[in-house]
Amino acid sequence: MSNREIFENIFNEADVKINGDRPWDIVVHDDKVFDQIMLQGSIAFGEGYMDGLWDCERIDELLNRLLKINVEEKVGALNKIKVGLSKIKSFVNPQSIAKVKQDVPFHYDLGNDLFELMLDDRMAYTCAYWKDASNLNEAQEAKLDLICRKLNLQPGMRLLDIGCGWSSFMNYAAEKYGVICDGLTLSVEQQQLGQKMANDNNLPVNVILQDYREFKPEQAYDRVVSIGMIEHVGPSNYDDFFKCASSFLVDNGVFLLHTIGSPHSQHSVDPWINKYIFPNGVVPSMARLGSSIEGLLNIEDIHNFGPDYDKTLVAWEANFEKNWDKISSQYSEKFYRMWRFYLLSCAGAFRSRDLSLWQIALTKIGAELPVYVRAS
Incomplete structure (x- = not known):
C-alpha cells in the first residue's frame, strides 16, 4: 500500500x-x-x-x-x-533566561504592523471572551473586563502583569478601574509600542523589559496577572514561576493566570509550531500546574472557555487576510502561507477540544477569601 x-x-x-x-x-x-x-x-x-x-x-x-x-x-x-x-x-531547560530572551523576540518582534492589522484595537494577543460579543473588539474588551472583575480591582491598587504584551490589559485596567500598573515583557517591539499607547493616553502604566526571574519590585502588588505568558515558561520552571508570582503579591492579594491548557502533560509543543511560531513553547496541563501550585497557593476558581479561542483565531485570520495587501511587500508568500496555517490549525485544535483555555484565580494559603467575581 x-x-x-x-x-x-x-x-x-x-x-x-x-x-x-x-x-x-x-x-x-x-x-x-x-x-x-x-x-x-x-x-x-x-x-x-x-x-x-x-x-x-x-x-x-x-x-x-x-x-x-x-x-x-x-x-x-x-x-x-x-x-x-x-x-x-526533558533533560534540558529550554526556557532558561538566556534562551527565552532569544525565543520571545523570534515571534513577538516580527513587526508591529503585522499585529496591528490582525488584532483588535487594544492589541490583545490572547483569547477573547465571546459570551455577549458580536465582534473582536467587543470580545476582547469583554475578556479584559472579566479579568478586572474577577480581581475586584479598586482605584489606587497596584497591579503587575507578567508577560504584558502590548499592555492591552494594563491600559484597560488603568483607564477603566483606576489602577497603577507595571508590566514585564521580553519583546522590544511590545515594550516600545505598549508604553507609547499608555503615554498617549496619560495612563499610570510602566512597561519593563525584563524576565520575571530577574525582576525585583520595591514593594508587593495588590494584584498580579499573567495572561497568555506561561506557555513560554516550560515545566522545568513552573515552580519558580509560581514562587515569583506569590512573592510579588501582598498577603491578601489575588493572582489570575490565563493560559492555554492541554489534556496531556508534555515537554514540547507540536514540532511545526516549535520551529516556526513559538520556539520552546509548552502548553501546560492541569496536572503540571497543580503540582507547582500545591503548598504555595489556593485555587479559588477555574474557568474554561476554550471554544472562544477558536472564534478568536478565526477572527484574527480574517483580519490577516483582509489586510495582507497592506503588508505583503514586507513579507514573503511563504510567510503568508505559514501564518495562515498557524492561525487556522490552532483554531482547529481548539474546536476539537485538543486544547483548552483556562483562567485560574489564586490566593496565598492562609489568606482571607477576597471578594471577586467567579466564572461567568
Missing part, C-alpha cells in the same frame, strides 16, 4: 477527501508530501502547506476533523518521533 493510500484511508475516517470539493477537503499538488509526513511527522504536514504541496480552503475544519480521530496515533511513525523529541527535551 502506498503512503497516499494509507492517508486516504485515514482521511476517510475523518470524512476528509483527497482532492475533494468541500471546503475542508485537502487538495494535493504533489504526492511526495505523504512520504515526507511518514518520515518527519507533523512538521512535514505544515511545511508541505508552506511549500505549496497541498491546499485547503478551511484548514481549521480540516485539522478539527483530523484531531478528533487522533490522526497521529494512526500513523505510528509520527508518534515515535514525538515521543523521542519529548524524551530529549
Whole structure:
C-alpha cells in the first residue's frame, strides 16, 4: 500500500477527501508530501502547506476533523518521533533566561504592523471572551473586563502583569478601574509600542523589559496577572514561576493566570509550531500546574472557555487576510502561507477540544477569601 493510500484511508475516517470539493477537503499538488509526513511527522504536514504541496480552503475544519480521530496515533511513525523529541527535551531547560530572551523576540518582534492589522484595537494577543460579543473588539474588551472583575480591582491598587504584551490589559485596567500598573515583557517591539499607547493616553502604566526571574519590585502588588505568558515558561520552571508570582503579591492579594491548557502533560509543543511560531513553547496541563501550585497557593476558581479561542483565531485570520495587501511587500508568500496555517490549525485544535483555555484565580494559603467575581 502506498503512503497516499494509507492517508486516504485515514482521511476517510475523518470524512476528509483527497482532492475533494468541500471546503475542508485537502487538495494535493504533489504526492511526495505523504512520504515526507511518514518520515518527519507533523512538521512535514505544515511545511508541505508552506511549500505549496497541498491546499485547503478551511484548514481549521480540516485539522478539527483530523484531531478528533487522533490522526497521529494512526500513523505510528509520527508518534515515535514525538515521543523521542519529548524524551530529549526533558533533560534540558529550554526556557532558561538566556534562551527565552532569544525565543520571545523570534515571534513577538516580527513587526508591529503585522499585529496591528490582525488584532483588535487594544492589541490583545490572547483569547477573547465571546459570551455577549458580536465582534473582536467587543470580545476582547469583554475578556479584559472579566479579568478586572474577577480581581475586584479598586482605584489606587497596584497591579503587575507578567508577560504584558502590548499592555492591552494594563491600559484597560488603568483607564477603566483606576489602577497603577507595571508590566514585564521580553519583546522590544511590545515594550516600545505598549508604553507609547499608555503615554498617549496619560495612563499610570510602566512597561519593563525584563524576565520575571530577574525582576525585583520595591514593594508587593495588590494584584498580579499573567495572561497568555506561561506557555513560554516550560515545566522545568513552573515552580519558580509560581514562587515569583506569590512573592510579588501582598498577603491578601489575588493572582489570575490565563493560559492555554492541554489534556496531556508534555515537554514540547507540536514540532511545526516549535520551529516556526513559538520556539520552546509548552502548553501546560492541569496536572503540571497543580503540582507547582500545591503548598504555595489556593485555587479559588477555574474557568474554561476554550471554544472562544477558536472564534478568536478565526477572527484574527480574517483580519490577516483582509489586510495582507497592506503588508505583503514586507513579507514573503511563504510567510503568508505559514501564518495562515498557524492561525487556522490552532483554531482547529481548539474546536476539537485538543486544547483548552483556562483562567485560574489564586490566593496565598492562609489568606482571607477576597471578594471577586467567579466564572461567568
